[in-house]
Amino acid sequence: MSRQKKRTPSFFESVERNFNKAAAKTSIPKGLIDQIRVCNAVYQMRFPVRVGNKFEVIEAYRVQHSHHRLPTKGGIRYSDKVTQSEVMALATLMTYKCAIVDVPFGGAKGGVKINPYKYDEQTLQNITRRYTTELIRKNFIGPGIDVPAPDYGTGPREMAWILDTYQTFKPEDIDRAACVTGKPVAQNGIRGRGEATGRGVFYGLREVMSHKDDMSKLGLSVGTEGKTMVIQGLGNVGSHTGLISIKEGGFKVIAVSEYEGAIYSSKGIHMEKLLKYRKEKGTIIGFPGTKKLPTREVALELECDVLVPAALENQITISNAKRIKAKIIAEAANGPVSADAEEILLKKGVLIIPDMYINAGGVTVSYFEWLKNLSHMRFGRMEKRFDANQYTGLINLVAKMTGKTVTNKERNWLARGADEVDLVRSGLEETMATAYQQIRETYKRKRSVQDLRTAAFVSAINKISADYISFGIFP
Ligand code: GLU
Secondary structure, three states: OOOOOOOOOOOOHHHHHHHHHOOHHHHHHHHHHHHHOOOEEEEEEEEEEEOOOEEEEEEEEEEEEOOOOOOEEEEEEEOOOOOOHHHHHHHHHHHHHHOOOOOOOOEEEEEEEOOHHHHHHHHHHHHHHHHHHHHHOOOEEEEEEEEEEEOOOOOOOHHHHHHHHHHHHHOOOHHHHHHHOOOOOOHHOOEEEEEEEHHHHHHHHHHHHHHHHHHHHHHOOOOOOOOEEEEOOOOOOHHHHHHHHHHHOOOOOEEEEEEOOOEEEOOOOOHHHHHHHHHHHOOOOOOOOOOOOOOOOHHOOOOOOOEEEEOOOOOEEEOOHHHHHOEEEEEEOOOEEOOHHHHHHHHHHOOEEEEEHOOOOOHHHHHHHHHHHHHHHOOOOOOOOHHHHHHHHHHHHHHHHHHOOOOHHHHHHOOOOHHHHHHHHHHHHHHHHHHHHHHHHHHOOOOOOOOOHHHHHHHHHHHHHHHHHHHHOOO
């Protein structure tokens, strides 16, 4: 045996390895598999930005993994760890993510190699506007071409800057608002996009945990009520996953790990209060009723029903996989489990719910936002009042026929027409439930498929290959 310590595969290598494992379980010819695997376009750019009285050269990327459906879609990451290979891995995952949830886009991702916390708001705006200009120059952005969104280190503010830059150059494009998603609601965004990835994680977990035979294999009862959860990362995804899982699923979050350290409470952590505490104090450490764990890494190794890594890639590798005691891992981040760690975890019987399914809520609601922008109208605007009037008529009729009275509270609840946010949540819930049923079906039907990630890949690869075949490019 080699004495050298085994190197953790890079994120991109893990994605390729997982893809190859699944591709071998399909009957798709090699040429087509090769076409599906590769990144179709990689744009690497360097541009100068003035910072104070100096200039800095910024390194940035936009990768379009697959053009089988257009536009391509995926977030933009601001982090000093950005590399071309990382952005390629993330763009690749976007293709399969979109296929799994039947969002009709190819995958893409952008990355700007900066630490966003190092710059003031004006400089960040300059960087974002310049990056957008570079994308416009090379025709790498547009409602029908490539549509960015938030990712690690970016949010609605950056998306508003992107839209404003785009419309400065393309005022004649009547669909310009659809050139980017994840915008502030007041700037052509959609209600429910901010919480979407976290809400999708919860809907996904609820679906997965509703299957009695799968849960009893893990020694768990059906349902989410009272189940313990550990969360790594309190960014947009981790915080909403925690808030919604507690409020709507009855989960108990027993530990949280963040940059500054990790905290634990067997009684459960009050997420809303914790987020407020962190905002005020700048740390989660010292939050009343919790104890500080020796390191932030040990949180991942705690005994729990569901572990939610919601930070970055390669958090669970061969160096800690053996010590993981969670029964279920819900990959809220992209690529948190390396391919070799997964082998160890699967042998231990851990159920890994893959990123490309469980964190697809963000892109799903991005799709709704894009549709809203193309229709130039808010969802629910036409039918809300009509529905409410019809329901009121129905309630009155039932009350009259039965002689029963309906309280005002009941009436208000029953006779409500759907708002935009109700429709977004309902569309998301439906998407997450249907997508899981498809993955599970592949998992149960194909004996050679032993895990959910491979099942998700097989299902996605089959959908994409059907597109290529229908184009007549491949026989
Ligand atoms: N960055 C998110 C993801 O990784 C969202 C992408 C989007 O909405 O286009 O899925």
